[in-house]
Amino acid sequence: MAVTIRLQRRGAHKKPYYHVVVADNRAPRDGKFIERIGTYNPLREPPEISLSTELYEAWVRKGAQPSKAVVSIVNRFRTSRPAEGAV
Numbered sequence: 001m002a003v004t005i006r007l008q009r010r011g012a013h014k015k016p017y018y019h020v021v022v023a024d025n026r027a028p029r030d031g032k033f034i035e036r037i038g039t040y041n042p043l044r045e046p047p048e049i050s051l052s053t054e055l056y057e058a059w060v061r062k063g064a065q066p067s068k069a070v071v072s073i074v075n076r077f078r079t080s081r082p083a084e085g086a087v
Contacts, residue, residue: 003025003065004024005067006023006069007073008033008036016042018040018041020037020051022034022064053074053077056074
């Protein structure tokens with residue numbers, strides 16, 4: 001079973017809101033998933049990102065392949081947060 005970390009679209013017409021989910025790659029985009037690890041709201045300024053980095057890293061270590069969109073969001077999330085222990 002190939003597992004991917006990808007976006008699941010939610011929200012109304014022309015008002016998208018996404019959940020970052022871990023899913024079997026054969027499942028439909030908005031269908032069944034294994035675990036929800038975060039959210040992404042592109043309509044906010046700046047875009048609102050909420051992600052459990054511990055769960056993300058754990059799934060990547062287990063072999064889950066993140067989509068290009070998720071990799072971009074994770075990189076943006078990591079650069080927007082101050083480093084741990086930084087003053």
